[in-house]
Amino acid sequence: MPSIRLALAQANPVVGDLAGNASRALAAVSAAAKQGADLVALPEMFLTGYPIEDLALRPSFQEASRATLERLAADLAAAGLGDIAVVVGYLDHEGAGAARLGRPRGGPVNVAAVVHRGEIVARYAKHHLPNYGVFDEYRYFVPGDSPTMIRVAGVDVALAICEDLWQEGGPVTWAKGAGLLIVINGSPYERNKDDVRLDLCQRRAREAGCALAYVNMVGGQDELVFDGDSLVVGADGSLLARAGQYDEELLVVDLDLPEGTSPSAVPVSSRSDGARPTLEARVAPRLADEAEVYGALVLGLRDYVDKNGFRSVILGLSGGIDSALVAAIACDALGPDRVHGVSLPSAYSSGHSREDAADLAQRTGLAFRTVEIAPMVDAFQSSLALSGLAEENLQARVRGVTLMALSNAEGHLVLATGNKSEISVGYSTIYGDAVGGFAPIKDVPKTLVWQLARWRNARAEEAGELPPIPPRSIEKPPSAELRPGQVDQDSLPPYDVLDDILDDYVEHDRGVRDLAREGYDSALVEEVLRLTDAAEYKRRQYPPGTKISLRAFGRDRRLPVTNRWRERGD
Secondary structure: OEEEEEEEEEEEOOOOOOHHHHHHHHHHHHHHHHOOEEEEEEEEOOOOOOOOOHHHHOOHHHHHHHHHHHHHHHHHHHOOOOOOEEEEEEEOOHHHEEEEEOOEEEEEHEEEEEEEEEEEEEEEEEEEEEOOOOOOOOEEEEOOOOOEEEEOOOOOEEEEHHHHOOOOHHHHHOOOOOOOEEEEEOOOOOOOOHHHHHHHHHHHHHHHHEEEEEOOOOEEOEEEEEEOEEEEEEOOOEEEEEEOOOOOOOEEEEEOOOOOOOOOOOOOOOOOOOOOOOOOOOEEEEEEEHHHHHHHHHHHHHHHHHHHOOEEEEEEEEOOOOHHHHHHHHHHHHOHHEEEEEEOOOOOOOHHHHHHHEEEEEEHHOEEEOOOOOOHHHHHHHHHHHOOHHHHHHHHHHHHHHHHHHHHHHOOOEEOOOOHHHHHHHOOOOOOOOOOOOOOOOOOOOOHHOOOOOOOHHHHHHHOOOOOOOHHHHHHHOOOOOOOOOOHHHOOOOOOHHHHHHHHHOOOOOHHHHHHHHOOOOOHHHHHHHHHHHEEEHHOOOOOOOOOOOOOOOOOOOOOOOOOOOOOOO
């Protein structure tokens, strides 16, 4: 029975950085070669980064992607790495394979290419539309008459791309008879997926009767975070190897697999010369829920800042839980030397809010300053004489103007600190607390904000460190402090109730009658749903933020702004 050494390169590409991604691929193959790998697999669309959205439609980008693959093949050979078979994802356009099927040349395709000895020896492609997650069933292999697999180190290896794995009868059909099915992925993180990847891979491996290797990218791309979690399962579904979450890693595993017998398999490599010491496969544990979510938020912010070339971030520190958690995330993501916090007290700001903001700065080590906004508010008021909600919102907008001015003057990226619960029901001020370039906890419900804050402090205590978030920021009732004695619960139901209702409505599209049957007051539910629907225009203007849920605002869930439909109990 042949033995194949497989390396899964769980790596972090940058969208549009074709040369940089090719260099990252070459480095991964070089590292795999040092461990004696026969076959290296990199993630879906790795050379272009992923998702590329409307870049997929540009012929110039398609051609540049293809040219990058060809240069990578030549560079691997020139570096003495040509004998290793490399599977890598890239963007191309319909060409020779499409012509055989009577399709016109042109449209973008999502391709898994096999590179060997300086040549592109096989490609598996499917039609790729520019919006994330939409693919059809068109596929082809090049060269030859639609070979269903390649042969590496004596083992027949079938290829699939991401969503193929979810299709009943999809890759199983063309993996029959193979010893190994490799699935290259760009699969983003979502909370509460349990272990669906492992379950799915185990089921497909048993159905196909072959081992299955799942390689996923890692890193942040706009709102999405890719968490890695690459894995290998045996033909019986047993877990053989698993990479960690959120870290770049080369997962190497030895597999004893059946001798390849398919007459259509394209030979791309022979057995490596000489005996190799057996490797012990790594099986990384999964992170607990809070650690998993916090890791996504840290990585999402870090890559958004670094990949877009920002040197530092700035945020308002109110002394409350939301800004405290965002500050802690920013310090963990970037280091406190790149984080600037600003206390922006008004006439209604309490003494403890000022103290807690300063305490957080002391605990984390971020740069801290205070800008009194009362004189600026008074200047506006002398001309406008506002009252009620308009006066309250004026304070938030003065804070927003101040942060944006400091951003403009000093080059920081402004972080918005609103959470999903507030954004859902419109409990935010456009051009006030909603200003900014990125919103790290935009997809985090308020109850989870508290959980994450407590978890982060507990982790610090376990490590013998000072907890970054002041305990009083966690314990005190949340308040915008825009009028005397104000607390959030003056305008909103308790957050545990609100978040339960919002989870049912936003994540699962359940209506008033569904929720009333579960014991919620119909009038309360109607009001929460009304507020949520009416706030769509605000959400359209909110900064992007890391997606952790199935239905993140802006990317997954959009309502018409002009919309008279309202959910009612009758």
